[in-house]
Amino acid sequence: MISAQIARLITDAGLDPDYVERVVRNALEEDLDGGEDVTTAATVDETARAVADFTSRADGVAAGVPVAAAVLDLVCDGSARIEFHVADGDRVEPGTVLFTAAGRVRDLLTAERTALNLLCHLSGIATVTRAWVDxxxxxxxxxxxxxxxxxxxxxxxxxxxxxxxxxxxxxxxxxxxxxxxxxxxxxxxxxxxxxxxxxxxxxxxxxxxxxxxxxxxxxxxxxxxxxxxxxxxxxxxxxxxxxxxxxxxxxxxxxxxxxxxxxxxxxxxxxxxxxxxxxxxxxxxxxxxxxxxxxxxx
CATH class of the missing domain: 3.20.20.70 (Aldolase class I)
Structure with missing residues (x-):
């Protein structure tokens, strides 16, 4: 299940951690289909570690940062070290690092696309909304x-x-x-x-x-x-x-x-x-x- 740190951030954002976990697990199931990331398992040493920076490539508004972090948290089974650099609702620009996750390369690669799918989609909605609000x-x-x-x-x-x-x-x-x-x-x-x-x-x-x-x-x-x-x-x-x-x-x-x-x-x-x-x-x-x-x- 989602770690206490990430669950608290999700709750503070006004979301239900159980709902977020269901969404994330369903999304991961689409990618893994009961198996594993076969490309990563074949090419990456299981002991290799790295830091993943989730970085904006455009001007916009961040949304879903703790949701994306929940993907890393679940795939890494709570072992990822996650550091947040912006909060949901913050304006971002090209080069802004939204959050970083340190952990096993295999886990980070497995979680990467699902985390980005949610983060890009939700931030896109927030960005369009802010344009209308402005x-x-x-x-x-x-x-x-x-x-x-x-x-x-x-x-x-x-x-x-x-x-x-x-x-x-x-x-x-x-x-x-x-x-x-x-x-x-x-x-x-x-x-x-x-x-x-x-x-x-x-x-x-x-x-x-x-x-x-x-x-x-x-x-x-x-x-x-x-x-x-x-x-x-x-x-x-x-x-x-x-x-x-x-x-x-x-x-x-x-x-x-x-x-x-x-x-x-x-x-x-x-x-x-x-x-x-x-x-x-x-x-x-x-x-x-x-x-x-x-x-x-x-």
Whole structure:
């Protein structure tokens, strides 16, 4: 199992060590398939030792450093000496060493690709998120993720969004309700769908998706605290903000813009006064941050 040192770092990051260990073991199983790293076993002396530097090759934001370290920790059976040089959420540049691991060369080589796969992917998400966050800085709008995540990696990918300065949408279908167009059709109307969910799950947060301004006011008057504006133009977003402000005497309903947003449009959308920009691309389309692993004697 993951060592106490790495488990503590994972916990401090707001992640569950047991979940991280399951993800890592599944990833390692893909590489080892019940066997061993045959190339490394044939070419590297079992007594050889080295230090592996995990180094950024590009500008970005680090995320998943303790997760990648957990890969080394498990493969090395707790014997690796791991030293951290940055924390998740830190900006990095070419040449920045994120962390180092000292141990048997065989173990380091076996763990290298799995550790890099996770580290590059999560840092890529954090980097893209930070670009969106920077684009709307000063507007009051927050960048929010979606459930458009890689199956089995949602917890890590949403964590990477937080490392980039974004905020999370619901984690699962059970921890919050999201009334969308197909629910509206099934229930016979947007207000009817909202009230049906509120009646059955009165303690859960409920978000309601609307396609038009005509749908907005009725759900606000029904008590919706969060409304998603689906594929609204900036002009219609601004009108929605004004409409809600005039008709919510006890505190304005929060509004979330979603659908078709691009980074170049982010500030224009944020300046309309919406509270959130929902961006599926944070997780489903983020390119990796290029991180390499360089070995040296030690």
């Amino acid at each position: 684009a709307v800085a000063g507007t009051g709008a927050r960048i929010r993720d979606t459930r458009k995540t890689t199956p089995g990696l949602r917890g890590l990918e949403k964590y990477a969004v937080r490392c980039g300065g974004g905020v999370n949408h619901r984690m699962s279908l059970s921890d919050a309700a999201m009334v969308k167009d197909n629910h509206v059709v099934a229930a016979g109307g947007v207000v009817e769908a909202f009230e049906a969910v509120r009646k059955r799950y009165p303690h859960l947060p409920i978000e309601v998706e609307v396609d038009t301004l005509d749908q907005l006011l009725p759900v606000v008057e029904a008590g919706a605290e969060l409304v998603l504006l689906d594929n609204f133009t900036p002009e219609r977003m601004r009108a929605a903000v004004l409409l809600v402000g005039r008709n919510e005497p006890y505190g304005r309903t929060r509004l979330e813009a979603s659908g078709g947003l691009t980074l170049s449009q982010a500030r224009a959308a944020a300046e309309t006064g919406v509270d959130y920009l929902s961006v599926g691309a944070l997780t489903h389309s983020a390119p990796i941050l290029d991180v390499g692993c360089d070995f040296r004697s030690g």
